Amino acid sequence: MTPAAPIISLEQVSKSFGKSGAASAYVAVDRLDLQIVRGQLLALLGKTGCGKSTIFNMIAGLTEPTSGTVTVDGRNPFQDFDSFRGKMAIVFQGDRLLPWRTAVQNVELGLEMLDVPAAERRERALHWLATLGLKGHENDYPHALSGGMRQRVSIARAFATDANILLCDEPFSALDEMTGRALRAEFVKLVRDNGKTAVFITHSINEALEIGDRIVVLKRPANIAIDLPLAATTPPAEKEAIRHQIQTALAA
């Protein structure tokens, strides 16, 4: 059987900030090769400042690599930026809700960009808010919602567009342990049920083990230290061995 073609591909990708070649230039990503296949839930794990968010921004098309090639679904996400409208959704570290919009209006944001008719837009936004347990808070402004509720709204906003690719940049790191765990479980279920491809950035080993069906540990500057496949059926003892491997890689 031939392996599935990658939907996201980074080939020899480097990104440096500051004047290229100058002593002051900061190399965030160093000749990274990474392929992610359709339907995979990849946990990208690394220490703070190792270049995780830079990789994320390059896949999202928000930053251009200094060298190398990034392709998503066969296209360059930076140069063909508009062609990914509705095909890629992002859950950020903070909720990043627009303060002048109610919860439902925030969820409708991505659908507005896709010119979805108003009635259908509202129906889909309400559906996702209800799915994420926010029924009754549709018309609340962000300031009236708790941190966990706001993050749920931002997840609903990402799912509402029905994008095939989800990029998540430490979306639960600012939440308390209980809320974070509950949202993580909901998130994984939604990703699996809806057949999405997801890249989940995290600096927490526990989070990576809970979420990913593949864990990539990054060294600094960002390049793959270890690449570990993981299955829901992986026995606890094996997971402990993987945890040890990750800890060793992060400590190196």
Added chain:
Amino acid sequence: MTMPEAAPTTSTGWASALGRRGLSYVMPFVVVAGLWQFASLFFPPFLFPSLVDVFKRCIDILTTWSQLADVLATVGRILAGLAGAFIIGASLAVLMVRSRAVNDFLSPILTLFQGIPALSWVVFAIIWFHGIEPRIFFIMVMTTLPAFTFQVLSALQAMSRDLVEMVMSFRPTRAKLFRVMIIPAILPDILTAWKVNLGNASRVVVVAELVGATGGVGYELLQQQQLFDMAGALAWTLQLVIFVLIAQAVLSFVESIAFRYRAVSERSL
């Protein structure tokens, strides 16, 4: 040091607190009006006319079409000038925020404009333009343009980068980016800019009309000065003051609707 007042808990308490606040707002005006009326008993009308005479002149202006037309002409000039300055200023601000070169080029020029007195712009306008309306429009635009540009520029620069990045991740068209992100984000600063420039514009328009017009509040004030008619001068001035108060109230009303999303702290600054 005074102790803070206890918060009123009943509806009667709120009414009396509201009454006290209203009284404290009105009281200074009542005192000034009383002193003026008192002075009118001892001085000739061309120095301190009776408030009754001033009130009658105000009613006369508002009920005589030819005089009301002068008030409306001035109001129109203020609004047209502000609208022109805002459109040009906002466009320049967008160009400045998009290009450092444009910013570096325009910033010193606008700063230079800020240093030019309104009266100088009046003289330049009289020399450069023939018609009255183009002259006044030019003066209004040139005197309020730098403030509008710098205020919109500052608002654009202060926009949350995180929110812009979030909206950009949905790949909006330029028009949608403006509608869903940029305009709501800078609206508070735009309204503040209008409030500040409204006061400035109402002062500048009088100077412009005083020198370069044959109608309007400024022109009428010149007539009153030549007739030594203090009641008329006050009545015409009040027309402009009332317009500014109404316009500020309209802007405050718009603010109260547009910014209802803002959290209100129970403890004020």
